[in-house]
């Protein structure tokens with residue numbers, strides 16, 4: 001999977017059915033698509049207009065149903081992470097914790113901003129995870145926590161992603177100005193992440209199927 005140079009790359013991770021596609025599509029197209037059926041990871045490319053500048057972004061919407069997911073590759077690919085759980089699914093919150101834990105073990109926090117995002121806030125009568133729990137988990141892992149409803153919110157989701165892109169941009173700029181030696185130690189962290197997330201087979205040897213949707217050509 002080749003990234004276009006200069007893009008900010010965001011990986012959207014999380015358990016099954018939490019709304020990864022719904023949040024991603026809401027952010028990128030303003031629309032809420034109720035039933036989103038995809039058995040493959042989708043990589044969206046678009047130009048994102050923030051307050052004072054425009055930036056190319058790539059958003060990888062990972063598919064939790066697929067046996068081998070591009071998720072395994074994101075540690076060496078992403079500039080930032082959105083880890084989604086459903087506020088009405090306790091087990092998805094546990095999955096989010098596991099993902100945070102894996103990233104934390106390799107000290108990714110300083111290298112790429114991470115956002116813990118509780119989705120399906122509109123289903124308040126079905127809530128299983130309190131907002132405070134999300135706050136505490138985020139505090140524990142030194143990342144941000146927000147709650148949204150992909151069904152109801154567009155502006156909030158857009159603002160959240162806008163801030164994430166801005167943060168990722170700053171980290172990338174800082175990395176670019178680091179002395180070469182320090183930069184290569186970050187590359188090592190990246191390699192180690194690949195080892196933790198990856199399978200025994202060399203990731204590089206495996207062909208990933210990842211559909212690419214270039215919104216620049218659609219808009």
Ligand SMILES: Nc1nc2c(ncn2[C@@H]2O[C@H](COP(=O)(O)OP(=O)(O)OP(=O)(O)O)[C@@H](O)[C@H]2O)c(=O)[nH]1
Pocket residue numbers: 014015016017018019020021022023033034035036037038062063064065119120121122123148149150151152
């Ligand atoms: N009420 C409500 N339903 C939502 C929300 N976000 C997503 N859904 C629903 O939750 C279901 C799963 O949404 P998806 O976006 O497909 O979830 P996903 O995490 O991408 O799913 P997989 O990767 O296929 O496991 C769909 O039926 C959506 O309509 C939300 O904010 N509120």
